[in-house]
Amino acid sequence: MPTSLVSQVYAEFIRTIMPEFLRRRAQLPSAAHDVDMETLMRALLPSAARLSDVRQQCIFDFLLFRDIVQDHTADLRQTSAREYDTDMYGGKGKDEVLPGGYDCIVRGLSRGVEVGGGCTAYGSSRHMEFVNLAVYTGAPVLLMETERAWARTLAAMPDEQLLGVVMGELRRMYPGAPAPTATVVARLGENVFQRGAFTFMPPRETSELQRRLWQPLAAGRVFLAGEHTSVLHAGTVHGAVVSGRQAAAQVRAAMRGEPLVAAAERFHEQYRERLYRANYGDDHEDERWYFWGGLGGGGQDAASEGDDDDPEEEVWDRNP
Structure with missing residues (x-):
């Protein structure tokens, strides 16, 4: 297929179709008015008059697969239009490939560390x-x-x-x-322990879904972590890492007899503040709506509740 034709369809996708999609997405006032991605995308096709050729339609279908289906591991008809692209990757840079698998990170971090104990944890379109x-x-x-x-x-x-x-x-x-x-x-x-790839947001769901998933279970004896519990970074490796730190903060609170949900929310707000500063510094106050309003609410007061004099707190505050 000619490269020029692919470039033409991609330009139409980026300059016309996606901006119009985002505009219509913003007009969905609540989860009750949500629709799936396929419904909203197909409604845009008549306005893309230059995509009338069959080959152009095939290229457009592949772009939807590459940029949306693969990112969410869900068919378009399963994915929420209202919640599409409302999270973030959590920083700048590019994706990395770990040829040896993620266990190479664990092996590196565990060098020189003695681990012991008596417990064992058991833990479409035809595009390729x-x-x-x-x-x-x-x-x-x-x-x-x-x-x-x-x-x-x-x-x-x-x-x-x-x-x-x-x-x-x-x-x-x-x-x-x-x-x-x-x-x-x-x-x-x-894989019974994995059930596929990472999670996606279905229609008529909100970030309250992730919040429900990290709530303490079994009277505060069980805490869940993973990318599926992350409000800010669902579907990412760093979302899983940050959620693990949040669960650890809850475990520590349980050992101290402190409120568990409050400990998780305090960690979340402190992390969100650090993430904001890492991305925007102190000179972009106009971006604060995205962190304090656009990503699940919360208040700035919660970010100031941490004990800066607590040396153990530094373990979780060291990096965003």
Whole structure:
């Protein structure tokens, strides 16, 4: 497909369709008026008169997959239009690839640390995206990933049939692509401890959903953490990390006999203040609505309730 045609559709997507989508999203006054992403996106197509060609429609469909479906691991019809893109990645920079998996971080952090104890914790559209891991590892490894309905269809296939489908798509782009010497199929949706990829926000839900998920359970003996409990960074690794620190703050409060929810909210507000300062410094007061109003409310008073003289508090305040 001509590069110029892809560039033309992408320009239409960025300059016309997405601004109009965001404008209409802002007109949804409450969760009761929410619609799914597919309904709102399809309503915009008649206004995009230059996307009348079948090839242009295919490119547009792929852009929706790449920029929305993959980011939310959900079909457009499952995803809230009102809550789309109301969270944030939590800083500046680019995505990173960890060729050795996330356990390499744990191994690095645990060097020199003695860990002991007697407890064991048991803890669609048919689009595909290919990532060349040779760029990162030097090894000839190609990663293919896809999401939701098509992912479930592929996961139900035997490995040999699934490989045939994947190689068929790859050879449409590179006719001479050789057969792989070995394959690994993850089937994340069938992992009972993982249940797929990261979470998404369905229609008519709000950030109150994440707030409910981190509430203490079993009379304050169980605390949940993970990206699915993060209001600011749902669906991200750092959302999982920050939620773990918040849960640790609740555990510490429980050991001290302090109010558990108040400890979590205090940690959340202190983190949000640090995040604001890291992104905007002290010279962008016009951005404060985003942190103190646009992302779940809260008040500035809560951010000042922490005990700055507490040395243990510094453990959680050291970095955003």
